[in-house]
Amino acid sequence: ALxxxxxxxxxxxxxxxxxxxxxxxxxxxxxxxEVFASSLRKATDGKFNxxxxxxxxxxxxxxxxxxxxxxxxECGHTASYYYLGKNSAFIFDTAAPFGMTAxxxxxxxxxxxxxxxxxxxxxxYNIVNFLGGQTGTQMGGWFRKEIKSPxxxxxxxxxxAGFVGQALAKLGVIPQQLPAGEIYSALEKGTIDAAEFVGxxxxxxxxxxxxxxxxxxxxxxxxxxGLSFLVNKKQWDALPPSYQAAWEAACFEAHVDMCAKYxxxxxxxxxxxxxxGAVLRKFNTSVMDACFKASQETYAEESAKNPxxxxxxxxxxxxxxxxxxxxxxxxxAFAQYSFSKKL
Amino acid sequence: ALxxxxxxxxxxxxxxxxxxxxxxxxxxxxxxxEVFASSLRKATDGKFNxxxxxxxxxxxxxxxxxxxxxxxxECGHTASYYYLGKNSAFIFDTAAPFGMTAxxxxxxxxxxxxxxxxxxxxxxYNIVNFLGGQTGTQMGGWFRKEIKSPxxxxxxxxxxAGFVGQALAKLGVIPQQLPAGEIYSALEKGTIDAAEFVGxxxxxxxxxxxxxxxxxxxxxxxxxxGLSFLVNKKQWDALPPSYQAAWEAACFEAHVDMCAKYxxxxxxxxxxxxxxGAVLRKFNTSVMDACFKASQETYAEESAKNPxxxxxxxxxxxxxxxxxxxxxxxxxAFAQYSFSKKL
Numbered sequence: 124a125l126x127x128x129x130x131x132x133x134x135x136x137x138x139x140x141x142x143x144x145x146x147x148x149x150x151x152x153x154x155x156x157e158v159f160a161s162s163l164r165k166a167t168d169g170k171f172n173x174x175x176x177x178x179x180x181x182x183x184x185x186x187x188x189x190x191x192x193x194x195x196x197e198c199g200h201t202a203s204y205y206y207l208g209k210n211s212a213f214i215f216d217t218a219a220p221f222g223m224t225a226x227x228x229x230x231x232x233x234x235x236x237x238x239x240x241x242x243x244x245x246x247x248y249n250i251v252n253f254l255g256g257q258t259g260t261q262m263g264g265w266f267r268k269e270i271k272s273p274x275x276x277x278x279x280x281x282x283x284a285g286f287v288g289q290a291l292a293k294l295g296v297i298p299q300q301l302p303a304g305e306i307y308s309a310l311e312k313g314t315i316d317a318a319e320f321v322g323x324x325x326x327x328x329x330x331x332x333x334x335x336x337x338x339x340x341x342x343x344x345x346x347x348x349g350l351s352f353l354v355n356k357k358q359w360d361a362l363p364p365s366y367q368a369a370w371e372a373a374c375f376e377a378h379v380d381m382c383a384k385y386x387x388x389x390x391x392x393x394x395x396x397x398x399x400g401a402v403l404r405k406f407n408t409s410v411m412d413a414c415f416k417a418s419q420e421t422y423a424e425e426s427a428k429n430p431x432x433x434x435x436x437x438x439x440x441x442x443x444x445x446x447x448x449x450x451x452x453x454x455x456a457f458a459q460y461s462f463s464k465k466l
Numbered sequence: 467a468l469x470x471x472x473x474x475x476x477x478x479x480x481x482x483x484x485x486x487x488x489x490x491x492x493x494x495x496x497x498x499x500e501v502f503a504s505s506l507r508k509a510t511d512g513k514f515n516x517x518x519x520x521x522x523x524x525x526x527x528x529x530x531x532x533x534x535x536x537x538x539x540e541c542g543h544t545a546s547y548y549y550l551g552k553n554s555a556f557i558f559d560t561a562a563p564f565g566m567t568a569x570x571x572x573x574x575x576x577x578x579x580x581x582x583x584x585x586x587x588x589x590x591y592n593i594v595n596f597l598g599g600q601t602g603t604q605m606g607g608w609f610r611k612e613i614k615s616p617x618x619x620x621x622x623x624x625x626x627a628g629f630v631g632q633a634l635a636k637l638g639v640i641p642q643q644l645p646a647g648e649i650y651s652a653l654e655k656g657t658i659d660a661a662e663f664v665g666x667x668x669x670x671x672x673x674x675x676x677x678x679x680x681x682x683x684x685x686x687x688x689x690x691x692g693l694s695f696l697v698n699k700k701q702w703d704a705l706p707p708s709y710q711a712a713w714e715a716a717c718f719e720a721h722v723d724m725c726a727k728y729x730x731x732x733x734x735x736x737x738x739x740x741x742x743g744a745v746l747r748k749f750n751t752s753v754m755d756a757c758f759k760a761s762q763e764t765y766a767e768e769s770a771k772n773p774x775x776x777x778x779x780x781x782x783x784x785x786x787x788x789x790x791x792x793x794x795x796x797x798x799a800f801a802q803y804s805f806s807k808k809l
Contacts (some may be wrong), residue, residue, distance in 0.1 A: 134511070162711060162714070162715045165707060165708060165710075165711030166509055166708055166711040166712040166715055167708065168477070168706075168707075168708040169708075221804050221807065221809055222809070224797070224800070224801065225569065226568065226569070226602070226725060226726075226729050227729060229722060229725070229726045229729075230725075230726040230727075230729035230730040231730075232726070233722070233723060233726040233727070233730075234726050234727050234729075234730030234731070235730055254722075259569070259796075259797060260796040260797040260800045260801075261796065262795075262796050263796075322796065323792070340795050340796040340799050340800075341795070341796040341797070341799040341800035341803075342796065342800075343800060343803070343804070346800045346801075346804060363511075364508060364511075365508060365509055365510065365511040365512075367508075368505060368508030368509040369509040369712060369715070371505070371719070372505045372509055372712070372715035372716050372718065372719045373715050375715065375718045375719040375721075375722050375723075376714070376715045376718040376719075378718075378722060379572060379576070379597075379718050379721060379722055380576060380718075382569060382572070382573075383569070383572045383573040383575070383576040383577050384573075384576070384577050386569050386570060386572075386573035386577075386789065386792075387573040387574075387576075387577035387578055388577070389792050390788040390789055390791060390792035391788065393791070393792050393795070394788075394791075403795065405795075405799050406799075408803075411803050415803075415807060419809075422809075440809045443809055444808050444809055445733040445734065445737075446729065446733055447804065447805040447806075447807075447808075447809075448733060448736070448737075448805075449666070449729075449732050449733035449736055450801065450805055451801075451805040451806065452605075452683050452684070452736070452746065452748075453602075453603040453604065453605050453606075453665065453683040453684040453685065454567070454602060454603040454684070454801075455801060455802070455805060456683050456684040456748050456749075457567070457603045457683075457684035457685075457686060457689045458567065458603075458689075458793065458794075458797075458798055458801070459798070459802075460684075460686070460751075460754050460758075461564050461686070461689060461790065462790040462791075462793055462794040462798060463790075463794065464564065464758060464790075465787050465790075466564055466565070466762075466765075466783045466786055466787055466790075
């Protein structure tokens with residue numbers, strides 16, 4: 124049923140700037156706002172344009188939240204857990220040790236209290252947040268020596284991001300912060316003993332198999348890692364409702380696309396890494412048990428310190444425990460049997 | 467950067483009809499086009515309206531493809547495998563025995579050849595297809611008696627949909643077709659011995675625990691089940707590009723939302739089912755092995771009969787085998803350890 128053309132519209136032409144926390148070389152992470160911006164531009168008939176800037180072009184990688192909060196730019200794409208120094212509760216928007224998987228986290232955000240709770244947190248920074256992609260479970264990283272027991276973690280200089288560092292420190296790990304570009308030489312020189320990054324596709328670019336061939340899994344601190352789009356609240360509130368709707372739908376498109384891209388690119392990258400010398404190793408139960416216990420202690424400590432952390436963690440935990448029970452049945456029984464078979 | 471209002475638009479007001487294969491009572495499945503239509507309407511400033519009709523209101527549940535192909539309606543929401551009688555290759559748009567999980571299938575569609583191949587298939591029906599949601603791994607169904615070995619499948623009258631019926635028939639199962647509303651009384655009377663439907667949340671509505679308490683998992687024939695939006699190609703081609711873009715983004719929104727909804731609703735439903743007498747049972751390895759072998763034979767037979775099936779299956783299989791290898795590492799190691807722990 125095609126009706127006649129409507130009257131003049133008053134929809135504005137907008138040119139916004141989006142700052143990314145990632146370099147162009149990481150086409151998975153950097154590519155996600157590109158998918159988003161393309162969807163938004165097309166759906167608004169070319170009127171709402173978002174130009175994307177890589178880390179460092181407008182603001183440094185880890186100042187995306189600040190730039191959006193201050194109105195330096197209208198919007199950004201980042202991982203909320205980079206800002207745990209501002210408020211440790213930000214980790215639940217990205218990843219938490221032994222936390223939710225990609226699907227569980229999206230379910231918590233959309234049909235649990237996740238989005239509501241994270242928006243409350245972001246509101247005090249004048250920011251509205253949106254889903255912005257998922258990496259899936261990451262790899263545990265590259266280790267020069269084997270980790271056979273919790274003892275082997277003592278004194279280990281491990282390049283590892285964020286909250287899990289507090290837990291690992293209890294086991295004697297010395298967490299290190301290093302930009303991606305410096306990991307290779309630090310491992311080669313022995314300045315650090317191990318480094319985690321993302322997963323096979325992104326890790327391959329760093330070439331670490333040559334200097335630390337033991338490629339451990341899983342990253343129990345990143346059973347999933349969620350990315351986020353951030354928008355300055357004043358800018359968001361001023362948008363026409365149709366642009367807000369197009370924005371939201373474009374975020375969903377980018378959210379699906381990023382995880383699908385990782386899931387398609389990681390398997391062949393893994394094969395290439397193994398061909399080039401990476402030795403796949405699984406953290407054994409003694410190591411996992413020690414890390415689980417240390418993580419539990421860290422959750423309790425942080426809950427005692429930060430009421431917002433406590434509030435969000437209680438909700439996150441309850442949802443996650445219920446999810447774990449269900450995913451442990453049909454989904455796990457299928458995966459366990461099926462993944463071991465060649466179709 | 468807010469520019470002035472633009473000139474008159476020529477975007478039309480559209481009122482389309484969407485036919486669903488599902489009844490309103492299944493709010494998960496029926497609700498997905500509602501999420502889609504709301505997103506599309508808002509993003510087009512109220513101009514592109516899609517009115518949703520439940521199964522039977524305009525056409526019967528399993529004639530959605532025909533109605534869209536013939537132009538009876540502009541669009542539909544359905545599961546492609548309902549149309550395997552037209553072409554068995556349609557199953558790969560929904561679910562295949564021991565096939566891909568939800569994330570793997572979305573990856574194949576968007577960053578493998580899946581969408582391209584399915585669009586080629588749908589093109590001969592004058593239809594353009596889009597992602598339309600995911601259920602995740604389904605439950606294996608409700609059984610009056612325990613299934614302890616492949617022997618117990620002989621003569622079993624099992625209400626089970628589609629392609630897997632051909633495989634199960636090799637093991638002596640007598641596949642039954644029954645509308646959802648007739649399952650309860652058929653199980654009660656013993657006309658059938660077992661019935662599969664979806665998962666805890668949808669199954670709960672049928673009340674089957676009272677008449678067949680053994681609730682088996684997993685549905686190895688539905689490691690994931692993808693739903694699809696179908697659009698008449700002539701109607702699609704006539705849409706303004708901005709409406710096409712808003713349509714695509716709205717499909718992504720609905721795609722994410724449906725799986726998140728299932729993942730949020732299934733866990734508490736499972737708990738209620740168990741409280742009300744359902745006994746959870748896992749298909750053992752001897753049963754799974756027999757079904758896997760029978761499925762492999764069915765794939766080979768169908769490939770020999772249908773070149774389109776063969777072409778899509780070969781691509782599906784290669785992608786799935788690569789995915790299984792990768793998901794068997796980090797994702798599985800995390801799930802296996804983590805799901806068994808209370809956070």
